[in-house]
Amino acid sequence: MKIVVIGAGQVGSTVVEALHDEHELTVIDLDGSRLGPLSYRHDVSTIEGNGATRSVLLEAGIKEADLLIACSSRDEPNLIAAMLAKKLNPDVRAVVRATEVEYLEAWHERQLDVDLVVSSEIETAYAVSRTLGVPAARQTDVFAEGQVQIVEFDVEQTAGDHAVIGRPLREARIPADSKVASIIRGDSAVVPRGDQSIQPGDRVIVIGSPRAAQEWSSIIAGDRPRLDDVVVYGAGRIGVAVAEHLLRQGIRVRMIESDRDRARLVAEKLPDARVFNATGIDPDFLERERIGQSRAAIFAMRDDAKNHYAATLARIHGVGFTIAIVHEPISIEVFEQAGVDVAVNPRQLTAEELVRFAHDPRTQQVAMLEGDRYEVLDVTVRPESRLVNTRFRDLPMTGSLIGAIVREGKAIFPHGEDVLLPGDRVIVFTEARRAAEVEQAL
């Protein structure tokens, strides 16, 4: 495969390292001094220039390329490069690194014509909540004014739940008002019939009420003790993303930020977090706020050394579980030496996610899940539809699933005896190639 990589920083280098053996790589960076070492170490061609311009992209051979990985540290050039590439070569696939969550959301809503957007903040937040044992939904889509949610979960390898996981679905105690829409295992999707079961390591897609989605979250989490109080040091972008993620899981979050204005800004943005304007290394403060009693602390300050010191201090004060966000690859070892429980490298995570897309057809599908393979339809049933007044148990089995009905503004999660009425709004989860068929039938 011919791959063009924009950006030769930490993420770019990691990507190159992982892909240079099997693929033909061209690396573009504005800073020539970063390209030199890279080209000595690996057999890649390099171009010094702005990857977000047509001339440079053409020079890099975008017309013959199969994949563009735009992973410079700045969002907008990455996006422009991807869009230009798509125009110059409609067959190229483009993956983009973006830090701004807005772009990620725009991509989810298909307003950005790229194949994958990876946000280091979100990846980090997800990794942190996974290590804390509160697996956040990978993605949540909301329908019918929030009454219906479609949620994507990764089932933990360690999840050993009794009533749902590992049992045939017809026997599993699935939370009320929810349905399993799809199970992704390895590189294929399993149609969730009654005899199928959810296994550890699967990725499941669930349609249900917000409450059911919460129940699913705790089922997936397995047996670990539930966290209720977490301290996040540093209210930078990563710290905020982590805090947001945890808050959404209903965990109490306290944030410590030394910059006054930043603290104020974050306090305004996150009404549910308690934000302190403090350095986090003042023993009086730690004592007064009983920081030592919180279950876990995450160190997301900008400086690895500061994180190191604060984490050690927090451990002295009695914090049980510490997670450090690292910025330099070498710091991982330092933190491990210092007794920090987990060290997370956002750039590493981002690079991994980008590489996975290039490498592994399975993740490719997962990434495409919302994009190409499956669609969620929100349609109103016409009176002349042949399915009107049919009981749900008698509806033909086609692999599509009616997840919910919105009748008179209220969401109903249908059972076998329920009947489809004209004028119902239905939320249908279906394979993309069947979407037209489903729309016609209704």
Next chain:
Amino acid sequence: MRLTRARLRRAFRRETFGVDVAAALDLVGRVLTVLGLAYVVPAAVALGHDESPWPFVTAGLATSGFGILVERLSGEQMRIRPREGFLVVALIWLLVPVFGALPYVLSGEAQLASPVDAYFESVSGFTATGATILTDIEALPRGLLMWRQFTQWLGGMGIVILAIAILPRLRVGGRQLLMSELPGPTEVERLSLTIRETARRLWLLYLGLTVALAGLLTLYGAVGLDDAVGVYEAVGHAFTSVAIGGFSTEAESAAAFAPLTQWTMAFFIAVAGINFLRLYRLLVVRQPRAFARDEELRLYVLLLAGGSLVLFLEILGDGRFAGEEAIRHAVFQAISIMTTAGFASADYVQWGPLAAVTLVGLMFFGASAGSTSGSIKVVRHLLISRLLRRELDQTVHPEIVMPVRLNRLPVDEKVIRAVLAFVLLYVGLFAAGALALVVESFRVATEVTPFEAISAAAATLGNVGPAFGFAGPFGSYEPFSPLSKVVMILLMWLGRVEILPVVVLFTRSYWRA
């Protein structure tokens, strides 16, 4: 000598002077010019009742003439900047009632012969207060009575706002002007509209509500549900209800009407106490849920309900009324006093001390920001209570950063400070006003009890209207001495423009470049 004159001249040149007085006067002139047209309404009513329209015609010509004169003298039209806005608002609310008082004086009506009395009545009208010095309301000619009602309607939503809405090519810079006149700290509202569009919406809704209430009341009269209501009463009370004013054409205020009419009036007053910008959005966007989630609205309704309940228990306890009557008087009076309308469905002066204290307490709440009500406004109470909670939190957690929130959105610290300053000034003025009334009553040896003085200060500063004692709802402010009346005129004026625009005029930095 020559040197001094030169220095004087230099001091008044625009460059060394921070405020463009000419530009402010120009706008005041323009507003007065247009205001002259308003006299058509009472003149027509007078003609319809075979009364002389001349007091109104003369007053109208005088108003417009003066306006044109000022406009001419102030030279070419200049831009109103935020700083001039304060001066414009303060001046307009002083000057407009002067011209509004002309018909009272020109009519030769004995009750209003004294200029102070006429000016008091006029200020009470334009500021939508509802305090009156009349002792025999129904003795007034119909045209003059309608003018009284109409001044409240004109002043209720704001004269400058009206001018912005209807005058073509009025070059108004900044939002200061609109914000100074629109009651309440509306800065917390994120306005994305142009000033003119905002002004139009406010007045459109205001007009709509008035027409609806007038129509409804007329209908009651026409189908015999309430024999006391004719078209005249219906329109007159629609004006003062939607303006949250409180003037009535009846000596007995709302007590002259049937229960159904009272309920309807109470409902419209309560609605007019809601933020008009939000109300407008509700009508256009139709998202009742988002509307009902507004924290100020919730507290407003809660306070009305709480006030009604306390009054109800008090009335019931003292055995004055029972059943529907007790509920009606409690609800009507709670709404009327808290929103600062000041109508009366019964003579609450006769009620017990608990009711009296409750009613005076309610005078300090007011209704929502961006409504036509007076007083402190619910949202300011809400913000201050949040501020107090934060202070308490910060004594335990000194490092915590906690923005004060309203409807989950953070409120700018500047707004909080302004609210705090306003409430402090308000309470200070109230205390000073009450003190002045007591001192003055000693001086001229009139019988004013401390409670009467306190309630009168609260009722005028809060633009409520009737107070307690002889100045109660069926009484009159007439017995107060002229100097007391001047004090209360100042209180009404300050209350209407929400103090700060006036206070700012007395600071040196305001006038400096």
